Amino acid sequence: MAVIIDGKALAKKMQSAIAAEVAQLQAKYGRPPGLAVLMVGDNPASAAYVKNKETACLRAGITSFGKHFPASVTQSELEQVIDQLNADDRVDGILIQLPLPENLDAIALLNRLAPEKDADGLHPNNLGKLVRGEDGLRSCTPAGVMELLAEAKIDIAGKNAVVIGRSILVGKPVALMLLEKNATVTIVHSRTKNLAEITSKADILIAAIGRPEMITADMVKPDAVVIDVGINRVTDDAGKSRLVGDVDYAGVSAVASHITPVPGGVGPMTVTMLLHNTVCSYRRKFIQ
Ligand code: NDP
Numbered sequence: 001m002a003v004i005i006d007g008k009a010l011a012k013k014m015q016s017a018i019a020a021e022v023a024q025l026q027a028k029y030g031r032p033p034g035l036a037v038l039m040v041g042d043n044p045a046s047a048a049y050v051k052n053k054e055t056a057c058l059r060a061g062i063t064s065f066g067k068h069f070p071a072s073v074t075q076s077e078l079e080q081v082i083d084q085l086n087a088d089d090r091v092d093g094i095l096i097q098l099p100l101p102e103n104l105d106a107i108a109l110l111n112r113l114a115p116e117k118d119a120d121g122l123h124p125n126n127l128g129k130l131v132r133g134e135d136g137l138r139s140c141t142p143a144g145v146m147e148l149l150a151e152a153k154i155d156i157a158g159k160n161a162v163v164i165g166r167s168i169l170v171g172k173p174v175a176l177m178l179l180e181k182n183a184t185v186t187i188v189h190s191r192t193k194n195l196a197e198i199t200s201k202a203d204i205l206i207a208a209i210g211r212p213e214m215i216t217a218d219m220v221k222p223d224a225v226v227i228d229v230g231i232n233r234v235t236d237d238a239g240k241s242r243l244v245g246d247v248d249y250a251g252v253s254a255v256a257s258h259i260t261p262v263p264g265g266v267g268p269m270t271v272t273m274l275l276h277n278t279v280c281s282y283r284r285k286f287i288q
Helices: 007-029 044-060 075-087 106-112 124-132 140-151 171-180 195-199 249-253 266-287
Strands: 034-040 067-069 093-096 160-164 184-188 204-207 225-228 232-235 241-244
Touching (some): 007 044, 007 140, 007 266, 034 075, 034 266, 044 266, 067 075, 075 093, 093 106, 093 266, 140 225, 140 266, 171 204
Parallel strands (some): 160 184, 160 204
Antiparallel strands (some): 232 241
16 A cells, blocks of 8 residues: 655644744834735635635734625735835735636736745746746645655665646646656646556656546556645535545556545645745844
């Protein structure tokens, strides 16, 4: 059976270290780091993620400047809010909770963030720095995936890594981060032919698809390391709802060497890396 890479435990450890650092920084520089999470509408999954992020901020001593807007909010109202937060010295990080309602232009809003406050690393400056291998704010979920691999002491250099999914939020940045660590990276997506043939050659398999339990044991190389980014709510035959990943956990655990569970794998690391990025931005402001 695969070793479970426990994201919850790693998140707890990293969040206590962040809280200790925040207490020291506050004592030295006179104010806590601040994070603003912008949420629009009432998508229940987004609301739950935002609540987790705010609770984690509170625990770490980071001030939360969360703002929740009705679905009727306009592009220009959001632009004004972003401009105010960009100019607010108490705010070190800003995160726009995605997805936004379709009438809003998410890319234009991401582009408007001050790059040094772009807590999810999605501004073109930060994505550009990732492409160039420079220091910058890095997207939280992919950065969390890399922390999980490091914690489990997975050797990445020279390994075949296959990333399923090519979103800006997860697939593309995680592929670049694996490449930076010298993996041989393949990205596959909905138009890929012979998907299983490619996934079954992966030493490291990252699933970021949004399709419940799509990756089955026959698609996985024996002893592969499997990171399941997917979060999908499904309802079983008895009408009970639960969260599952993109990987068939029971089947794949029997062939993989390491696997992340859902929940308790990548999810808690996304929140942790958000706190980490906020503190990094704060430090850069005071310590250059
Ligand atoms: P997107 O919908 O933006 O991207 C999904 C990707 O999967 C696309 O590139 C798509 O291909 C590809 N895909 C879809 N169907 C197939 C298929 N049948 N075969 C191969 N590839 C396919 O999703 P995100 O990247 O934003 O999120 C992916 C998953 O990760 C979701 O379940 C999401 O909830 C979860 N997530 C979890 C986070 C966490 O903290 N754990 C944070 C963020 C996301 P194409 O480009 O061709 O359409």
